[in-house]
Amino acid sequence: MSEGGSQDDRRTKLERLRAEGIDPFPHDFDGVVPIGHVRDAHEDSLEPGQETEAPYRVAGRLAARRGHGGAAFLDLVDRSGRIQLHARRDVLGEESFDRLVSLDLGDLIGVDGTAFKSRRGELSLALTEWTLLAKSLRAPPEKFHGLEDVETRYRQRELDLIANEEVRELFIMRSKVVAAIRRWLDGRGFLEVETPVLQPLYGGALARPFVTHFNVLARDFYLRIATELYLKRLIVGGLERVYELGKDFRNEGLSHKHNPEFTMLEWYEAYADYEDIAGELEQLVAYVADEVGYDGEINFTPPWKRIKLRDAILEKTGIDVLELRERDALLAAAREGGIELPADETWPQLVDELLSKHVEPDLVQPTLIMDYPVELSPFAKRHRSQDGLVERFEGFAGGMEFTNAFTELNDPDDQRARFEQQRRDLEAGSQETQPYDEDYIRALEHGMPPTGGIGVGIDRLVMILSGRPSIREVVLFPAMRRAEEDRIDGP
Numbered sequence: 001m002s003e004g005g006s007q008d009d010r011r012t013k014l015e016r017l018r019a020e021g022i023d024p025f026p027h028d029f030d031g032v033v034p035i036g037h038v039r040d041a042h043e044d045s046l047e048p049g050q051e052t053e054a055p056y057r058v059a060g061r062l063a064a065r066r067g068h069g070g071a072a073f074l075d076l077v078d079r080s081g082r083i084q085l086h087a088r089r090d091v092l093g094e095e096s097f098d099r100l101v102s103l104d105l106g107d108l109i110g111v112d113g114t115a116f117k118s119r120r121g122e123l124s125l126a127l128t129e130w131t132l133l134a135k136s137l138r139a140p141p142e143k144f145h146g147l148e149d150v151e152t153r154y155r156q157r158e159l160d161l162i163a164n165e166e167v168r169e170l171f172i173m174r175s176k177v178v179a180a181i182r183r184w185l186d187g188r189g190f191l192e193v194e195t196p197v198l199q200p201l202y203g204g205a206l207a208r209p210f211v212t213h214f215n216v217l218a219r220d221f222y223l224r225i226a227t228e229l230y231l232k233r234l235i236v237g238g239l240e241r242v243y244e245l246g247k248d249f250r251n252e253g254l255s256h257k258h259n260p261e262f263t264m265l266e267w268y269e270a271y272a273d274y275e276d277i278a279g280e281l282e283q284l285v286a287y288v289a290d291e292v293g294y295d296g297e298i299n300f301t302p303p304w305k306r307i308k309l310r311d312a313i314l315e316k317t318g319i320d321v322l323e324l325r326e327r328d329a330l331l332a333a334a335r336e337g338g339i340e341l342p343a344d345e346t347w348p349q350l351v352d353e354l355l356s357k358h359v360e361p362d363l364v365q366p367t368l369i370m371d372y373p374v375e376l377s378p379f380a381k382r383h384r385s386q387d388g389l390v391e392r393f394e395g396f397a398g399g400m401e402f403t404n405a406f407t408e409l410n411d412p413d414d415q416r417a418r419f420e421q422q423r424r425d426l427e428a429g430s431q432e433t434q435p436y437d438e439d440y441i442r443a444l445e446h447g448m449p450p451t452g453g454i455g456v457g458i459d460r461l462v463m464i465l466s467g468r469p470s471i472r473e474v475v476l477f478p479a480m481r482r483a484e485e486d487r488i489d490g491p
Helices: 007-019 035-042 094-101 150-155 157-163 165-186 228-236 274-291 309-317 327-336 347-362 412-427 438-445 458-466
Strands: 051-066 071-078 081-088 108-117 123-134 211-214 219-223 241-249 261-270 305-308 367-373 389-397 400-407 451-457
Touching: 035 051, 035 071, 035 081, 035 108, 035 123, 051 123, 071 094, 081 094, 081 108, 094 123, 150 157, 157 165, 165 241, 165 274, 165 458, 228 241, 228 261, 228 438, 228 451, 261 274, 261 458, 274 389, 274 400, 274 451, 274 458, 305 309, 309 347, 309 367, 327 347, 347 367, 347 400, 400 458, 412 438, 451 458
Parallel strands: 081 123, 305 367
Antiparallel strands: 051 071, 051 108, 071 081, 108 123, 211 219, 241 261, 261 451, 367 389, 389 400, 400 451
């Protein structure tokens, strides 16, 4: 078997196969079971040298070959693992055996065989038949010994998945996280719904949108930055418990925590408040961590630590933001304390800067930061006992924020006033404001019950559960700056 094989060599083999009447790209291969199924059945039950009559049909990518003469050992890999294949010339026949050992690494094959353990204790399949399923025309990365170049890993994720078993396991885990979230919510009477990705007016968060053009309507539309406002209109309509798992898009910078396209869970529950939502969040994350077998340093067991935003910032910086409600006063106090803040930002942006730069990085164990200033929260209900605050929390773990929740604002007049304040913030220079949404106000005027709502960043949750430091590690195809080699003219 070739250890690499140039593209020319591989294409020569492709044409030879066709000339011999072999279809190098057949339509199907029925009856395949995962390699992991074979391992589960026999890994612990067979002794070295022990054979079975148990037949299996598996398929995957060739990863290695050893041996010579009349026998060969080959490694086959699928998403569930790796298994050794034992091929013998006297079993397969001269022509089939020679064709098998002439294949290249990376070729996809399907095999039939019986399970046994080699004398060295390696679980294997003794081949009785094999079929070429797809001829690989490019050599696999690094001879299957790992792909480390970051640019290649992110731009060509398929190669990353081929070469790095831990990457396959990571994205299998991510899929399990999403499935567990759905099970938990479905089991509590929530309905999964779908709201528009293309929206005539973006809203539900403080972020800049991506703009596109809707040709048939002859107007610009926006890729959604959140699902919040549409989901709360469903609460108005009487659905009472709804959630959506889907993509949001925010036209912001790239960083280890930010990808402009990201996956968000939002759920809304009538007759609940932010305290109810906080308890449910703790239960959900603990459940998901258990379902995916999390065994890291973070303890997700409820209840989590809770601290008020004012106290959290004061403890880390010595600044009492609620005593300094004017921008210039907050800037001056920060400067006196040796903290430089951006002089061109609004007061709420400065508070967020203090939180994200001086508090967030130290919040490794799960923590809920409670009770935010109203200026930071255009959709949260005013605090029932403290003026100037809203009933809002953000959840942190692993040194980053991954969730944001409110007792939802359901007073249409108050909501209208918040929208007006957002307009003033825009005029003052803020680039991330919530546009005035008259359709949403009209929906609130029909009456929305007391409601708790939350958004959970799936990418960040997976980062925390997997211990990955960069969001690009947990997104299959992250946004990347344009590579020089991509700058080509084409049709």
